[in-house]
Amino acid sequence: MLFRLRKELKRYAHPEKAKSLQRFFKTDKGEYGEGDVFLGISVPLSRKIAREFSELEMKDIKKLLFSQIHEERLISLLILIEKYKKSDLRMKEEIFNFYVKNATQVNNWDLVDLSAPNIIGNFLKNRNKEILYKFANSDSLWKKRIGIVSTFEFIRNNNFSDCLKISKILLKNNHDLIHKAVGWMLREVGKRDVKILEEFLRKNYNDIPRTTLRYAIERFYEEKRKGWLKGEF
Secondary structure, eight states, rough: OHHHHHHHHHHHHOHHHHHHHHHHHTTTSSSTTTTTTTOOHHHHHHHHHHHHTTOEEEEEHHHTTTTTHHHHHHHHHHHOOOHHHHHHHHHHHHHHHHHHHGGGGSSSHHHHHHHHIIIIHHHHHEEEEHHHHHHTTTSSSHHHHHHHHTTHHHHTOOOHHHHHHHHHHHTTOOHHHHHHHHHHHHHHHHOOOOOHHHHHHHHHGGGGHHHHHHHHHSSSSSSHHHHHHHHHO
């Protein structure tokens, strides 16, 4: 089945689009996606392929996840999500543990964003969340992003405390991808309870990176947004 999947990917490869994606996902030397290789396959098509091969065995999913090709890692995660949704508790835990063990392979922002809430966040929703704090305090850019983006699942269920605690841990991180992720999650909190968002922003205003603040207040009306950017609140 893995051979057939890879053959399918080659069939849909689009070299010109691949070049564009490699620029977009910063794959040059020294950039966050250094060395990542793209085939130029769209996400909707990747989702379609993942559904077609959703019965792929875990050993083959791991081979895809450890591929240098971005779309293969993407499809491995999409298949994991499909399996997770259909699984009983024992299998859900197996998928969760597999994800945690191999988290360093979830190594671009789109891979994190589509998978972390759906697997890590969902599994931890009513469980101990210590692993997210370990990730947030790790040296790995991608584990840090998994730590904060996983809280999206809690936010959807109006549980904001872990998002706010992990956001505070990450405020002094210097990477733009963390600034954006924290701001995004804070904005999601604000959609559901703007008072909680504003309280967090006031308490931590001097430590909040500009990008994080812009993302967090994006839905505020213009004058209010300008006030926050000037420190007038």
